[in-house]
Amino acid sequence: MVKALSVAERLEKAVSDYLLWMISNGYADSTSMRYQQILTYFSRFIIQRAIPWDVVFTFDTLKDFQKESGLILASHAVRGLSRYLFKQNRIKRPIEKPVQPLPEVYEEYLNYYIRVKDISRLQMLRTRRTLTAFGDYLDKNSIVLKTVRIEQIDAFLAAYNRNYVKGTCGTYRSILRGFLAWLHQNRILKRNFAPLIIGAPVFAQSIPPKFLRPDEIRRLFESLTGTTALELRTAAMICLGFYIGLRPKEISRIRLDDIKFKKQEICIPDRKNTNPARLPLPDRCIKAVAAYIMGGRPATDNRRLFITVRVPYRPVLPVTVSKDIAGAMKKAGLSSAAYWLRHTYAQNLLEADVSFFEIKEMMGHDSIQTTQRYLHVHTKLMREVLFDDDAF
Template sequence: MSFIWTLSWPKEIKNYAPETRIHERSNLRGFLRYLYQERAVIRQDLSALIQGPPVFAQSNPPRFLTLEQTRKLLESIDVNHPQGLRSYAMIHLMLSLGLRPGEVCKISLDDIGFQKKEICIPDRKNAIPARMPLPCDTLKALAGYIAWERPKDPGHRFVFCATRPPFKPITSMAISLDTSACFRKAGIKGSAYWLRHTYAQNLLQSGASIFEIKEMLGHDIIKTSNAT
């Protein structure tokens, strides 16, 4: 039996930044997939019904970091602090692979091939798993966090955890907030998606086609890559 499920968003939603709306919709989709796949509380996957407004051509181009800003951001992170080492690894993943916060939070220890220097991203927005090479700096950042700061037995295989007991897996919203805090500390006004845009810009400048960028970003339609 077919049906239409509608959600009534609070009127105050218009006061939230576009990035916040995107993250909230992503969290709701993940929760619905969890209810369907893990708990079998609902009989069908309703996550696809959570849709945002249509994305039209942007009047302002996506913002990305310059080489100097990238250096300043990474150097401002205190890697001697547990949360700093975690932030350093997460930002490297988003910056060097163009990952979304929602993809970073789902990475497990089993997805990382340290010997092959590659990582598997099983749950992408376009539903196509990706196996990507890990740059040396990103590999070192991940290894440093896992070896020195990740809890030895947090009770799960997710790479990134809370810094305090019970060491639950970090959420995409927490990654976004953590990244924004790193931007502020570096004196840069930006968000986690700036890192993704920077990755796309670097691909473009290196000569990659828009179709190659689409595949690397995990987009399902080419128009999204044009907007990014």
């Protein structure tokens, strides 16, 4: 019969394995040494207090350790160890700060949101915080959720968004729209208030979407040197945005298995219109993706195409895609953003006499109205400055 390891033995092995994992994944020596020091103190703390294994990696234990040791930054090392052990199935859950549970319907929506959306921890926390504030507002004003009115929702948003910039206000409106739409779909609300949650940006929709002109496209592609892993990754992202019009979120979700190099096509399984798409990959796009995989993508078991350039290696987020593309555009002297590539792709399709319906499907729009808004441009300007025979 195999003797069960003591807490001290399990912790010693866990720390040793974790430090070896850090070294093998390219962490700086200074970081590994600092973590080793902190985790040594942590081990002594656990052993001296005879803390049982199932309580070692809890928020309260971490808080007590920080208070006694005075190591305010100790949480990085201890949380990192807990995440490693959780991924190895050696503990039930990593250390997480306890959150105040919301009423059942809110928690049910959050569970649905986590299940169907590929979101970061920050997005989840922001969503929970917004719904907590909305629930508190309803309670404070004695409003029952299923009888809420649009003017009450507007009043909440006016108060909640008072001190935030326009972009942040838009994020919080979007979070609430998602929740209200889900409530209507599940017949908790009789009316769908989501389309009524609008802000100032909506009134600018009559302005034509911005796109890149041929000379700007040339400048952008000529500036892509591809000498570093980051530059190779960015070049592949730009090609996917320009040549097949993918959104930053769609680019971030591409898996290695989605790319069929022999067939020169890519599968996009999850689009806004819920229809999976198979799109042809032009030669330049194929070459950019292949160059990144061979020369810039870190060695990892993760099947996502685009991976962070620094350890710990993990899939990039949509915001990283937008930021990298915008950075490359700025380097090329362009005052533009990632979505301009998508707009330009749509305009190219239109000029090539592709039908609105086909453009809608290729863009992954859920309605023809969205496509029409994308293509709300001045035709004369299009003919003069956007297309020429030598364009990419």
